Amino acid sequence: MADASDGTQQAARNPAGEVVELCRELIRIDTSNYGDDSGPGERKAAEYVAALLDEVGIESTLVEGTPGRTSVVARWGGTEGDGLLLHGHLDVVPAAAEDWQVDPFSGEIQDGYVWGRGAVDMKDFDAMLLSIVRDRQRNGRVPSRPITLCFTADEEAGGHQGAQEIVEDHPELLEGCTDAVGEVGGFSATVRSRRVYLVEAAEKGMAWMRLTSRGRAGHGSMINRENAVTSLAGAVARIGAYEWPVRLTPAMRTLLAAVGELAGTEATPENAEELVQEFGGAARMMGAVIRNTCNPTMLGAGYKVNVIPTEATAHVDGRFLPGFEDEFFATLAELVGEDVEIDYVSHQQPWETPYGGDLVDAMTRSILAEDDDAIVAPYLMSGGTDAKHFRKLGMRSYGFAPLRLPADLDFTALFHGVDERVPVDALEFGARVFDRFLDDV
Known part of the structure; x- marks a missing residue:
């Protein structure tokens, strides 16, 4: 739980106050990762993040094994219990401007969305963390649990010059962390008029x-x-x-059981592909996590x-x-x-974390507090994240970057896609949810 604050401080709090502008500013810093060190690197973005933390009195460390390939690590929070790692990456995949409706590095707001490369992968979550942490630090709402904040380089090329480097060469920066929370989870998909929030509990x-x-x-x-x-x-x-062939892992059995209940049928390997189609556009990704x-x-x-x-x-x-x-x-x-x-x-290697315990309960409560008719369930992620590296230190890992999304938005198509964008109200929703989550961990 967070430290108590007086009523004046609580009334003045606005954890989502900076999230939109911070997301736009991060998008404007081109951190394209071509996988061969030919891009601009993450140094400028890392310095920007470090300055934002320093402004509210949080000291950070820059980790840079290769010039320009820079990660940020900072200690925050209290001393009660085991440490929690909150991690996001600063690099993005390249974008061809001629294919986009807007400049992919403009951070433009249009039609209620923040547009740009990294809007969903994953400068949105970086912005959520920074907005929440800065607001809490200013208002004396520092979690009693030790928190490590980590903004990494090179995730889009496997994390070898980012998370892997930290784990192998600077493990002391992550000392005490038993749990990790990062990207690609907590977003909503609409199934039969119900929002299902998908918490990443496994990766291929x-x-x-x-x-x-x-x-x-x-x-x-x-x-x-x-x-x-x-x-x-x-x-x-x-x-x-x-x-x-179809192969169901524990996370997907749990998720498809929830979908089957909405569809009025029992989930089985034989009807798994049919149930996956209930996710609409997201079925492209879901279909890839019931098989190799x-x-x-x-x-x-x-x-x-x-x-x-x-x-x-x-x-x-x-x-x-x-x-x-x-x-x-x-x-x-x-x-x-x-x-x-x-x-x-x-x-x-793939990984799967059992879906249960205090951390999962905190995620569920934080979502339901902002969307009380929601369903929260685990899923298996088709791609890869930095969690693969952090788990080498024994951490339980989840993906939880909460977003309440419109039913007609083909969200999964925006990952590495043209016209990547995130709803403004989804960013603000995510900051509020994650702020509640930090109250409960």
């Missing part, structure tokens, strides 16, 4: 792979039975066409049309469910075949 593992086929070089006009392109293309086609997935994403071979190359390569994005890793890699080996080599660009 990640296998970013480079496939390489080697053959015999030769003239393009001649017969060649050792064509590297042909061999690779066959492997890529088999991977892309494979239908992975593997998608070819890049191809490379040759240098002239009439020359058969010695080597051909492809990149594949593989994601595997907790508990089904062995099945994933055994199937992948069969699909690829013996003539194609597999190297890992990034290989990270």
Whole structure:
């Protein structure tokens, strides 16, 4: 629980007061991550965050293993109980301005939304944390539980120069933290006219792979039975066409049971895909978390049309469910075949945290206090977050960046998408909910 404050301080409080402007300012700082250190880095954003914390008397540490790839860590809160890590990332995926209705780094407000790269992934949550923390610090509402605030670099490229660096090289900055709360959870999806708030309690593992086929070089006009392109293309086609079977993890069993109750049916593996369709546009993401997935994403071979190359390569994005890793890699080996080599660009394990306990209860209460007709349930995240790294230190992890969203908004399509945007009122709602959450942890 938070320290008590007098009535005057409480009346003056406004945890959502800065959230919109802070989100806009963060969007305006271009932190595009191309995955190869060619972007602007996160240093400017990290310094901005550190200055905001310093302004209210919270000292922070900048962590920078590679010049410009900068994370921020700060200690806050009291000394009662185990520590809680609240984490967000500062980098964003690139955006092609010509594809957007607005400048992706303008932070423009239009039609009740804040527009820009990072509006939902995840400068919105960074802004929520900063707005809440600054308001609480000013008003003497510092949580009694020790809190570590962490704003990381490089999450969009696997977190190797951000969260991983902190965990491996500076674990003392996270000392005492037993629980972690980060992104991609707590947002609402409308199912049969009811808002269902999805708390991330699990993530798929990640296998970013480079496939390489080697053959015999030769003239393009001649017969060649050792064509590297042909061999690779066959492997890529088999991977892309494979239908992975439905597999339900504990988090998804719980979620689909809640959806089944709304739909008047019992959730089973056989009707899981039908129940996933109840999520509308979000079914693209939900359909990916009831099975393993593997998608070819890049191809490379040759240098002239009439020359058969010695080597051909492809990149594949593989994601595997907790508990089904062995099945994933055994199937992948069969699909690829013996003539194609597999190297890992990034290989990270899946995770699942039991959905229950004081932290989950606090999340549920904080949502219901602002939306009393809501349903709160766990889900499994199709992508990856920095939680994969922080869990190496034994932390229980959840994704809880609360947003109450319009029923007709295809929210999941905005992650890494064109015209990324977040409703202004959803940002303010999220700040109020998370502020209540901090009262209860």
